Amino acid sequence: MARPPRSRQPIKDAALKLFVERGIHATGIRDIAGAAGCSEAALYRHWDNKDDLITSLFREHVTEVVTILDRELNEPGPPSSRLLGALSSLCDYYDRSPYAFRLVLLVQHDLGPLLPAEVRMPHAAVGDFVFQIDPQIPTDQIQLQAAAAIGAFIECSSRVIYGHLSGPIGKHLSTVHRLCCRILDIR
Amino acid sequence: MARPPRSRQPIKDAALKLFVERGIHATGIRDIAGAAGCSEAALYRHWDNKDDLITSLFREHVTEVVTILDRELNEPGPPSSRLLGALSSLCDYYDRSPYAFRLVLLVQHDLGPLLPAEVRMPHAAVGDFVFQIDPQIPTDQIQLQAAAAIGAFIECSSRVIYGHLSGPIGKHLSTVHRLCCRILDIR
Amino acid sequence: MARPPRSRQPIKDAALKLFVERGIHATGIRDIAGAAGCSEAALYRHWDNKDDLITSLFREHVTEVVTILDRELNEPGPPSSRLLGALSSLCDYYDRSPYAFRLVLLVQHDLGPLLPAEVRMPHAAVGDFVFQIDPQIPTDQIQLQAAAAIGAFIECSSRVIYGHLSGPIGKHLSTVHRLCCRILDIR
Amino acid sequence: MARPPRSRQPIKDAALKLFVERGIHATGIRDIAGAAGCSEAALYRHWDNKDDLITSLFREHVTEVVTILDRELNEPGPPSSRLLGALSSLCDYYDRSPYAFRLVLLVQHDLGPLLPAEVRMPHAAVGDFVFQIDPQIPTDQIQLQAAAAIGAFIECSSRVIYGHLSGPIGKHLSTVHRLCCRILDIR
DNA sequence: AATGAATGAGATTTCATTCAT
DNA sequence: AATGAATGAAATCTCATTCAT
Numbered sequence: 001m002a003r004p005p006r007s008r009q010p011i012k013d014a015a016l017k018l019f020v021e022r023g024i025h026a027t028g029i030r031d032i033a034g035a036a037g038c039s040e041a042a043l044y045r046h047w048d049n050k051d052d053l054i055t056s057l058f059r060e061h062v063t064e065v066v067t068i069l070d071r072e073l074n075e076p077g078p079p080s081s082r083l084l085g086a087l088s089s090l091c092d093y094y095d096r097s098p099y100a101f102r103l104v105l106l107v108q109h110d111l112g113p114l115l116p117a118e119v120r121m122p123h124a125a126v127g128d129f130v131f132q133i134d135p136q137i138p139t140d141q142i143q144l145q146a147a148a149a150i151g152a153f154i155e156c157s158s159r160v161i162y163g164h165l166s167g168p169i170g171k172h173l174s175t176v177h178r179l180c181c182r183i184l185d186i187r
Numbered sequence: 188m189a190r191p192p193r194s195r196q197p198i199k200d201a202a203l204k205l206f207v208e209r210g211i212h213a214t215g216i217r218d219i220a221g222a223a224g225c226s227e228a229a230l231y232r233h234w235d236n237k238d239d240l241i242t243s244l245f246r247e248h249v250t251e252v253v254t255i256l257d258r259e260l261n262e263p264g265p266p267s268s269r270l271l272g273a274l275s276s277l278c279d280y281y282d283r284s285p286y287a288f289r290l291v292l293l294v295q296h297d298l299g300p301l302l303p304a305e306v307r308m309p310h311a312a313v314g315d316f317v318f319q320i321d322p323q324i325p326t327d328q329i330q331l332q333a334a335a336a337i338g339a340f341i342e343c344s345s346r347v348i349y350g351h352l353s354g355p356i357g358k359h360l361s362t363v364h365r366l367c368c369r370i371l372d373i374r
Numbered sequence: 375m376a377r378p379p380r381s382r383q384p385i386k387d388a389a390l391k392l393f394v395e396r397g398i399h400a401t402g403i404r405d406i407a408g409a410a411g412c413s414e415a416a417l418y419r420h421w422d423n424k425d426d427l428i429t430s431l432f433r434e435h436v437t438e439v440v441t442i443l444d445r446e447l448n449e450p451g452p453p454s455s456r457l458l459g460a461l462s463s464l465c466d467y468y469d470r471s472p473y474a475f476r477l478v479l480l481v482q483h484d485l486g487p488l489l490p491a492e493v494r495m496p497h498a499a500v501g502d503f504v505f506q507i508d509p510q511i512p513t514d515q516i517q518l519q520a521a522a523a524i525g526a527f528i529e530c531s532s533r534v535i536y537g538h539l540s541g542p543i544g545k546h547l548s549t550v551h552r553l554c555c556r557i558l559d560i561r
Numbered sequence: 562m563a564r565p566p567r568s569r570q571p572i573k574d575a576a577l578k579l580f581v582e583r584g585i586h587a588t589g590i591r592d593i594a595g596a597a598g599c600s601e602a603a604l605y606r607h608w609d610n611k612d613d614l615i616t617s618l619f620r621e622h623v624t625e626v627v628t629i630l631d632r633e634l635n636e637p638g639p640p641s642s643r644l645l646g647a648l649s650s651l652c653d654y655y656d657r658s659p660y661a662f663r664l665v666l667l668v669q670h671d672l673g674p675l676l677p678a679e680v681r682m683p684h685a686a687v688g689d690f691v692f693q694i695d696p697q698i699p700t701d702q703i704q705l706q707a708a709a710a711i712g713a714f715i716e717c718s719s720r721v722i723y724g725h726l727s728g729p730i731g732k733h734l735s736t737v738h739r740l741c742c743r744i745l746d747i748r
Numbered sequence: 749a750a751t752g753a754a755t756g757a758g759a760t761t762t763c764a765t766t767c768a769t
Numbered sequence: 770a771a772t773g774a775a776t777g778a779a780a781t782c783t784c785a786t787t788c789a790t
Contacts, residue, residue, distance in 0.1 A: 007775085023212075025210070025213070028758085028759065028760080029759080029760060030758090030759080030760090038775075038776090039775065039776050039777075040760085040777095041761085041763090041775075041776055041777080041778095042774075044760095044761070044762080045773085045774065045775075046774095049760075049761075050759095050760070123351070140352060140353075140362070143346055143351065143352050144346070144352070144359060144362050144363065144366065145366065147339070147342040147343045147345070147346045147352075148338075148339035148340075148342060148343055148366045148370075150338075150342055151335075151337075151340070151342025151343065151345075152334070152336075152338045152339050152342075152370065153335075153338070154338050154342070155334040155335060155337055155338025155341070156331050156334045156335055156338065159310075159330055159331070159334045164310070164330060165327060165330050165331070172327065172331060175327070176331065176335075179332070179370055182369040182370060183335075183339065183369060183370060185369070194749085194750090215783080215784065215785080216784075216785060216786080217784080217785090225750080225751085226750065226751045227751085227752095227785085227786085228751055228752085228787080228788085229749080229751075231785095231786070231787085232749070232750075236785075236786075237784095237785065237786090381770090381771095397586070400586070402762080402764080403764060403765080404762090404763080412771080412772090413772045413773070414764085414772085415765085415766080415767085415771070415772060415773085416770085416771060418764095418765070418766085419771075423764075423765075424763095424764065424765090497720075497725070514726060514733065515736065517720055517725060517726050518720070518726070518733060518736050518737065519740065521713070521717045521719070521726075522712075522713035522714075522716060522740045522744075524712075524716055525711075525712035525713045525714070525715050525716025525717065525719075526708070526709035526710075526713050526716075526744065527712070528712050528716070529708040529709060529711055529712025529715070530705050530708045530712065532708070532712075533684075533704055533708045538684070538704065539701060539704050539705070539708075540701075546701065546705060549701070549702065549705050550709075553705065553709045556746070557713065557740055557743060557744060559743070568753070568754085589779080589780065590780075590781060591779085591780080591781090599754075599755090600754065600755050600756075601755090601781085601782085602754075602755055602756080602782085602783080602784090603753075603754055603755075604782095605781095606752085606753065610781075610782075611780095611781070611782090
């Protein structure tokens with residue numbers, strides 16, 4: 001009862017890895033079960049179907065990322081160092097859970113329609129930060145600045161992940177920080 | 188040779204629309220044929236297989252986008268107005284061919300491994316522009332600045348496309364231009 | 375032995391209801407366990423397998439129906455009133471256990487081959503009654519008259535159960551009695 | 562174009578036979594395809610899914626039966642001989658297409674909820690006949706008499722089909738006719 | 749040039765049943 | 770006595786592709 005079900009985790013690990021490496025649609029239930037060392041039917045004890053597995057995985061990890069953003073962007077201190085903290089924590093997160101990071105950042109628009117609307121997304125966290133820095137800013141500007149910063153970060157990460165730029169991501173932290181500061185007009 | 192095959196275009200239109208709206212993997216040959224008003228077998232007269240259709244579509248449209256970028260970013264005039272010209276032309280392109288625009292910008296990583304390496308991608312065009320502005324810049328910086336600018340543009344466009352920001356994209360042109368100028372340290 | 379197993383009844387109730395409402399084949403072990411509030415494995419403590427559950431349920435209820443028929447059709451008194459007693463008791467039975475009634479009357483031929491041959495079926499009870507009324511009647515006639523009476527009753531009940539005729543069944547008792555008397559040439 | 566598709570019929574024949582002999586739920590797509598000598602996928606070119614096949618088969622044959630009833634029960638002549646004509650035609654129909662006959666008469670309530678409501682069912686045809694004979698009869702009586710006659714016929718047929726009574730059905734025609742006349746109070 | 753029909757391989761999902769705890 | 774977890778087998782259905790016409 002009290003003990004956490006033991007078999008969910010290996011399945012989640014396997015699914016996450018395969019979704020990111022091969023793509024969500026290219027990954028079959030069979031692949032996941034094989035990699036997790038269980039039968040295909042075992043999956044259906046824990047999730048209703050493949051979509052359920054996908055969305056619950058995504059929701060879980062996006063929540064982790066948003067939690068990081070909300071925490072770091074609301075620390076005390078000047079905006080610039082809060083932003084640095086956030087970017088730095090994201091790099092740490094990548095080093096700890098590269099697959100989760102990539103799922104959240106890169107795979108997003110594959111599953112747009114699958115996701116329930118009530119999940120708090122990174123855009124909201126960054127938008128709140130932008131608004132905090134300058135409460136006079138018009139709504140559209142909030143959206144655009146937040147989107148631009150996120151897009152810049154995602155695309156830079158992609159360049160590293162796909163090997164066009166040498167890693168690890170942390171190596172480029174200060175450059176990315178500088179770019180994001182310019183986008184958000186900090187300093 | 189004598190006459191251009193007439194039936195390619197409707198198929199391309201249908202495939203493009205469906206790929207963008209439903210996702211590439213979620214779109215079947217049957218769906219495309221149905222929407223194009225031809226038989227499934229007809230597709231195989233024009234393309235070898237589904238992958239061939241996907242890559243040739245993508246290649247065609249990415250070339251259009253890169254051509255725009257290369258042309259506009261190399262016009263005479265100050266960098267800022269060249270960048271504005273490029274962004275403005277992209278907005279026009281979107282208004283003309285929204286599905287093509289979205290295929291190029293958004294669907295990219297669905298088909299990562301499918302893409303032939305020799306195609307010139309937007310990153311290269313923007314990278315050349317960055318280099319041109321400041322030939323002293325280190326290689327990594329080129330990559331990162333280009334990536335950040337592209338990411339900012341993509342993500343802003345996404346916000347409009349997915350309805351989180353009111354359209355058309357051109358409405359936000361000057362803001363996006365300002366953000367990109369800051370990223371590329373222009374002015 | 376010492377105490378009657380307490381958990382059989384809820385399972386039987388749930389299974390009976392689902393078998394009748396959804397059909398035997400469309401009802402899974404999981405559905406039954408869910409509706410009975412026990413685990414799927416619990417079922418196998420009480421019955422060998424699904425077929426065993428089905429047949430034992432059916433056997434139990436068909437026995438109840440045949441017992442009613444045998445009792446009422448062999449009361450003292452004229453055939454017409456014995457028949458009325460039987461029909462009336464069946465209506466009471468329906469009001470008491472509608473699902474059991476429907477399982478016996480309607481679901482029969484879903485499970486034809488599953489049923490053990492030695493179970494006494496309604497046809498036998500009614501056949502005996504027909505023979506009793508007129509011992510000169512040829513065998514085929516017994517079968518046909520009994521079948522016709524049973525079919526008439528079943529089909530009339532169905533019309534009520536499926537909502538084409540307003541209920542309860544008892545409301546139509548005298549009409550059905552009259553029809554059955556004509557079939558069996560009573561009076 | 563003009564030619565009727567050739568491959569539907571063998572599939573329909575195989576499905577009909579198996580549905581009746583083994584039961585609808587016990588018959589798989591694989592069984593049908595195997596018996597029809599085609600691949601499983603071929604089925605899905607002609608019907609959307611298994612339910613579609615089932616209902617379209619049933620609808621087709623129930624229409625044949627109702628057509629027979631409507632025709633014979635509305636011939637000129639006295640009710641008794643019209644009824645005899647109908648029963649006799651049903652027996653002929655059975656001899657011609659025993660599986661279709663059995664699907665219509667016996668399998669009905671397996672698929673109750675699957676059937677579209679607008680299909681004219683045997684009950685309606687017989688009900689019209691009952692009403693024609695005695696236009697004064699109250700509505701409930703129509704339903705009950707029609708149901709009783711149909712039930713009697715079905716159940717008698719079952720006794721033959723399941724081997725409790727020697728066949729063919731036509732052998733018992735005059736007896737069944739007499740019973741139905743009594744039910745409907747003809748003569 | 750075009751198509752309706754067909755198909756093999758494989759996808760996801762369900763099922764009755766078993767077993768360790 | 771009871772259960773949560775697991776499973777092999779099979780079910781239905783989809784897909785990209787081929788082929789005779």
